[in-house]
Amino acid sequence: MEQKKDEKVTYPKYAPGTHVSTSDIYQKNITYSWWEPEVQYAWSLGPAYSRFLEGLKEGKILGIHCHKCKRVIVPPRSFCEYCYGPTDGWIELPDTGIIETYSVSYLDPDANRIEEPILIGVIDIDGADEHHGFMHYFGEMSKDEIKIGMKVKAVWKPEDEREGSITDIKYFKPLRGGE
Amino acid sequence: MKKDVAVIGGGMTIFRRRLKETGKELSFLAAKMAMEDAGIQKDDIDMIVMGTAPDAFDGIHMKGENLLDGAAGAGKPYVRVFNGGGTGVFAPIAGWWHVASGVADVCLVVAEEKMGSCYPHPQTAFQHIWDPVLDRPLHPNLVWLFAMEMNRYMTVHGIKKEDIARVAVKNKRNAVGHPCAQLADPNITVDDVLNSEMMAWPVQRLDISPPSDGAAALLFCSEDVVRQYTDDPVWVGGVGWNIDSTMWTNRDLYFPRYVAHAAKMAYKMAGIVNPRKEIDFAEPYDPFDYKELHHMEGLLLCDKGEAPILTREGVTQRDGDMPICPSGGLLGVGNPIAATMGQKVCELYWQLAGKAGKRQIPTNPRVGVGQAWGDIMQMATVMVLKR
Ligand SMILES: [Zn+2]
Numbered sequence: 001m002e003q004k005k006d007e008k009v010t011y012p013k014y015a016p017g018t019h020v021s022t023s024d025i026y027q028k029n030i031t032y033s034w035w036e037p038e039v040q041y042a043w044s045l046g047p048a049y050s051r052f053l054e055g056l057k058e059g060k061i062l063g064i065h066c067h068k069c070k071r072v073i074v075p076p077r078s079f080c081e082y083c084y085g086p087t088d089g090w091i092e093l094p095d096t097g098i099i100e101t102y103s104v105s106y107l108d109p110d111a112n113r114i115e116e117p118i119l120i121g122v123i124d125i126d127g128a129d130e131h132h133g134f135m136h137y138f139g140e141m142s143k144d145e146i147k148i149g150m151k152v153k154a155v156w157k158p159e160d161e162r163e164g165s166i167t168d169i170k171y172f173k174p175l176r177g178g179e
Numbered sequence: 180m181k182k183d184v185a186v187i188g189g190g191m192t193i194f195r196r197r198l199k200e201t202g203k204e205l206s207f208l209a210a211k212m213a214m215e216d217a218g219i220q221k222d223d224i225d226m227i228v229m230g231t232a233p234d235a236f237d238g239i240h241m242k243g244e245n246l247l248d249g250a251a252g253a254g255k256p257y258v259r260v261f262n263g264g265g266t267g268v269f270a271p272i273a274g275w276w277h278v279a280s281g282v283a284d285v286c287l288v289v290a291e292e293k294m295g296s297c298y299p300h301p302q303t304a305f306q307h308i309w310d311p312v313l314d315r316p317l318h319p320n321l322v323w324l325f326a327m328e329m330n331r332y333m334t335v336h337g338i339k340k341e342d343i344a345r346v347a348v349k350n351k352r353n354a355v356g357h358p359c360a361q362l363a364d365p366n367i368t369v370d371d372v373l374n375s376e377m378m379a380w381p382v383q384r385l386d387i388s389p390p391s392d393g394a395a396a397l398l399f400c401s402e403d404v405v406r407q408y409t410d411d412p413v414w415v416g417g418v419g420w421n422i423d424s425t426m427w428t429n430r431d432l433y434f435p436r437y438v439a440h441a442a443k444m445a446y447k448m449a450g451i452v453n454p455r456k457e458i459d460f461a462e463p464y465d466p467f468d469y470k471e472l473h474h475m476e477g478l479l480l481c482d483k484g485e486a487p488i489l490t491r492e493g494v495t496q497r498d499g500d501m502p503i504c505p506s507g508g509l510l511g512v513g514n515p516i517a518a519t520m521g522q523k524v525c526e527l528y529w530q531l532a533g534k535a536g537k538r539q540i541p542t543n544p545r546v547g548v549g550q551a552w553g554d555i556m557q558m559a560t561v562m563v564l565k566r
Pocket residue numbers: 066067068069070071080081082083084085
C-alpha cells in the first residue's frame with residue numbers, strides 16, 4: 001500500500017507546555033514551592049563487602065573465586081551472578097593492574113566546574129579475570145600521560161588512617177620499571 | 180491467544196529545561212493529544228501504563244501515584260513501570276503486553292519526567308544511583324560513567340572525536356523540523372561540538388543531551404477493534420528487553436551486549452532475519468552522541484566499530500540509506516528521561532503513518548526500530564514498528 005503523505009501537517013500538530021527559566025524562580029516570577037529533604041542511611045554490608053573492606057583496611061585487595069565459571073572476581077560477592085551459585089573462597093590479589101578506561105573530569109559531583117581536573121577510571125586488577133576491577137582515582141600522572149593499558153599500582157593511606165573504605169586507597173599511580 | 184497490537188495515536192509536550200506545568204498537567208496535555216489523534220475518549224480506554232524514571236528528580240517518592248490523575252488513570256487499571264533511561268521504550272512495551280495478552284483492547288501509555296525541579300542540578304540526584312560501598316565514597320559525577328564508556332569505545336576501535344561529533348550535528352539539525360525541540364540548531368558544525376566546553380574528557384558540552392521537562396503519550400489497540408479507529412494502522416512488530424549485571428566494572432564497556440540480546444528478541448518476534456536489510460530506519464537512544472553509534476552496533480545495524488564510518492559517509496542522514504534519529508533524537512529534541520518515548524517510539528509511529536511532515540523520511544519507510552538504554556550502562560529496551 002502506498003503511504004498516505006500529508007506534508008502540510010507535521011505531527012505532533014501542536015506543541016503544548018510553557019517554558020520557564022531558572023531566573024523566573026529566583027526572581028519569584030512564577031509560583032513555586034520548595035522542599036529540602038533530610039534523610040540519612042546506614043547500610044549493613046553483608047559478608048562479602050564487609051570482608052573486602054576489612055581487607056582494604058589491612059592494605060589488601062581481596063577477590064573471590066567462582067570455581068564453576070573459573071572466574072576470579074573483584075569486587076567480591078557472596079554469589080556468582082552468571083552461574084548463580086555461591087562463590088568459593090577468598091584470594092589476595094596484588095595491588096596492581098592496568099587502566100581499563102578513564103576520564104579527565106572538569107566536573108565535581110554537583111556538576112560545578114573545577115579548574116584542576118580529576119583523573120578517574122576503572123582499574124583492571126592483576127590476578128582477577130580480564131575486565132574485572134573497580135573505579136578509582138589516578139595520581140602522580142598528568143592528564144596528557146594517562147592512557148588505557150597503562151600499568152598502575154595502589155597508593156594506600158597510612159595504616160592508622162584507614163577505616164575500611166574504598167578510599168583507604170588514595171589513588172593509583174603509574175607502575176614504573178623496577179617497582 | 181496473542182493479539183496483534185496497533186498504534187493509533189501519539190502526543191507530546193514541548194521539551195524544555197524547565198516547564199511551568201506540573202507533571203500531572205504535562206501528562207494530561209500529552210495524553211489528550213494522543214486521544215485526539217486517535218479520536219478516542221477516556222471511557223474507551225481499558226488500561227493505563229505510566230512510565231516515569233527516578234523519583235529523586237521530581238522529589239516525589241512513588242510518583243506514579245502522584246501522576247495517575249493526569250494520565251487518565253483514576254478509576255482504571257493502572258501501573259507504573261520504570262527502568263531508568265530504558266523506560267522510554269519499556270513503557271510502550273508494557274502497553275503492548277496489556278493488549279497482546281488480551282486483557283485490554285485499548286491501552287494508553289503516558290511517559291513523564293520533570294528534571295528541572297531538582298536543585299541546583301539533577302546531577303545531584305544522580306549521586307544516589309551509585310553503589311554505596313564501591314562508588315559513592317569517590318563522589319562520582321554521572322558524566323564520568325559515559326566518559327569512561329566513550330573512551331573505551333573510542334580506544335578499542337580507534338575512533339576520532341570528530342566522527343562522533345557528526346552525530347550531534349546531524350541530530351540537532353534534524354530537530355529543526357520538530358515542534359517540541361529544545362536544542363534544534365540549523366547551523367551547528369562539527370567544529371562547534373569539538374570546541375565546546377570540556378566536561379569530562381572525552382565528553383564535551385555539545386556531546387550531551389540536555390536535562391528536560393516533558394511528557395509523551397501513545398495509544399495501543401487490539402486487532403479486534405482497530406478498524407473503529409483507523410483504516411491504515413501501524414503495527415507493533417516485536418519487543419525485546421535485556422539487562423546486564425550491575426557490576427559495571429566487571430564488563431568490557433566497548434560493546435553493549437545487552438542491547439544485542441534485546442534486539443535479537445525483538446527481531447525474532449518481528450520475523451526479521453537480516454536487520455540491516457529489513458529495517459528502514461532507527462531511533463537508537465542518543466543521550467550522548469557516541470551512544471547513537473554504540474547502539475547502532477548493539478542493534479546489529481552494522482559491524483562493531485562501523486557506525487562512525489556510516490555516519491561520516493552520510494548513510495544515517497534523513498535522506499540516507501539508513502536514517503538514524505530522524506526526530507532529532509535526545510541531542511536535538513531533549514532528554515526528559517521516560518518522556519523520550521516521544522522520539523524513540525512516537526516518532527516511529529509518525530514516520531510510518533506518513534505524519535512526520537517536515538521530518539518525513541523520503542523513502543517510504545515500512546519498518547522502524549526504537550531503543551532506549553538506562554540504569555548503570557546495563558538496560559536495553561527495543562520495539563519494532565511496521566506498516
Ligand atoms: Zn559462576
